[in-house]
Amino acid sequence: MTCEELLKALNDYVDGAELAEICEEFAQHLAGCNPCQVVVDNIRQTITLYRDGYPYEMPKRFEERLTQSLQSRWEEKFGTSTEYRFRPE
Amino acid sequence: MTGKAELGSQRPRESTEIELLHRAKNGDFHAFQSLISGLQPRVYGLAFRILHQSQDAEDVTQQTFMSLIEHLASFREESSVATWALKIATNHALKILRKRRTVTMVSMTDMTGEDNYSDVPHPEFIAPWSQTAEVIVARSEFRAELDEALRELDDKYRLVFVLRDIEELSVRETAEALDLTESTVKVRLLRARLALRERLTKKFGDAMQVMIPDHNHS
DSSP states (O other): OOHHHHHHHHHHHHTTOOOHHHHHHHHHHHHTOHHHHHHHHHHHHHHHHHHSSOOOOOOHHHHHHHHHHHHHHHHHHHOSOTTOOOOOO | OGGGGGOSTTSOOOHHHHHHHHHHHTTOHHHHHHHHTTHHHHHHHHHHHHHOOHHHHHHHHHHHHHHHHHHTTTOOOSSOHHHHHHHHHHHHHHHHHHHHOSSOOSSSSOSSSOSSSTTOOOOOSBOOBSSOHHHHHTOGGGHHHHHHHHHHSOHHHHHHHIIIIISOOOHHHHHHHHTOOHHHHHHHHHHHHHHHHHHHHHHHBOGGGOBOOOTTOO
């Protein structure tokens, strides 16, 4: 496997969904190529950074407005009773 | 953001979600509220990351949960409620993106030939990061840097990265949400990951350990 081929197979390797055969080739290449090792590690860190990173908080006023709007629409559609039985569309 | 572990149609769904869903389908608003309470900030975050504008993110969030109410009866429960909501939110966000552009279309058929692997840019600035992602996340001063890096991505790459890597939809779910083929999602995801890596490594890479790539060895 060359660096170029490694680049194309990178997603599957990083996502852990690669076939064992390609995975072995990938590991063999990484063992002898420091730059590729670092690139793979950088990409894993990048994903972790965004995935586990900073959540966006909804503005409080919007949250309250949203709840009110949803409740109004709910009551228009279903009424206020929790016993209302939904009719399939 | 541990709640994401329950996302995605391939993962087992909590029995409480199914129970809440059935109660909501029977008209119980409190059950509906419980079902969506953790989802609201996620949908807002998704919309904000795609649109970078709080008013638009609020509009998308409101439209999404209104859509959930409208279509609750016909929801076939083939995916989690979260996946369903995120797909609806993506659709609403895409409409806003399209309105912002008068000519270029977002995310659909690519006319520039960038949806293949032939000219995927090679990594240029290669260096191990001087801090781990966990340490960086703990320092709020880097937030603007991460937001800016994401904002600078082309829309079509950002959409795929947000759905697949941040919201953890599967490749198939991401493709369905964006009306793309799975192979296009994979190429765009690779381009997004490489572009963000390049940018963030310039910020967080250890300048003393920069490496020169040798693309010619086997």
